[in-house]
Amino acid sequence: MTSDERRRYVRMAGTPITLLALVVLIVVAIRAGWKAVSAPIPPPPITPCVTQDVQGTLKTTDVTVSVYNSGHTRGLASSVSKQLANVGFIIDSVANREPMVKKVTIIGQDAKDPEVALVAGYFPGAVLKSDPKRVDHEVEVVLGDRNPEFKTNAPKSVKVAGPVCLPSPTPSVLAETPEAQHS
Known part of the structure; x- marks a missing residue:
């Protein structure tokens, strides 16, 4: 070869x-x-809370709230978020969520935190829960199928001893989206 x-x-x-x-x-x-x-897309990182001096009074305008609909009533979360915004709360997000709850459930970093107590004042009989992973100190309101009793004349502030840890003073404000309208 x-x-x-x-x-x-x-x-x-x-x-x-x-x-x-x-x-x-x-x-x-x-x-x-x-x-x-x-x-899967990883969730965005949660920014820890920022210690803020509220001059001894925590107001609704200092507290950031997300409202979630866990039931079948369309538009409930959107409606309740508007009621909360009307009394001064900062609304971060409005969406649907699992699992379903029977009673209004308010979730904060600690159920005894003043921001949780301030939000809870607007929902008599709500279930309060702690979630230590909520390092941002944002408050979640989770709604069931029934329209909650919203107490419009609840106090718009609570007394606090010293500074409180709250989300950054410039959270993303909810834009009215089609998703939010259905929540």
């Missing part, structure tokens, strides 16, 4: 091997790309 014949056989064998290597490379790239595209 001459050297020209050997080169010819090497080229003939090399072409399918190169093609096979390229196919394997494309398959690996497609799998890696699909895995990256289909991965």
Whole structure:
């Protein structure tokens, strides 16, 4: 066998091997790309609260609230968020949420925090819950199927001893979106 014949056989064998290597490379790239595209989006990081001097009085205008509808009544969270905004609370988000609750549930970093007590004053008989992971001290109001009794004449402030830890004074204010209107 001459050297020209050997080169010819090497080229003939090399072409399918190169093609096979390229196919394997494309398959690996497609799998890696699909895995990256289909991965769940991580939740945004929660910014810890900021210690604020409220001059001994925590007002509704200092407290950030998110309102969630866990029931089947369309527009309930949107309606309640407007009532809360009318008395001065800062509304961060309005959305639907699982699991369903039977009674209005108010969740804060600690159920004994003054911001939780201030929000709870507007919902007589609400269930108060602590969530130590809520480092931002935002208050969540979770609604069930029934329209809650909203106490419009509840106090708009509570006395506090010293500074309180609250979300940053410039939270994202809820824009009226179609999602919020259905919540």
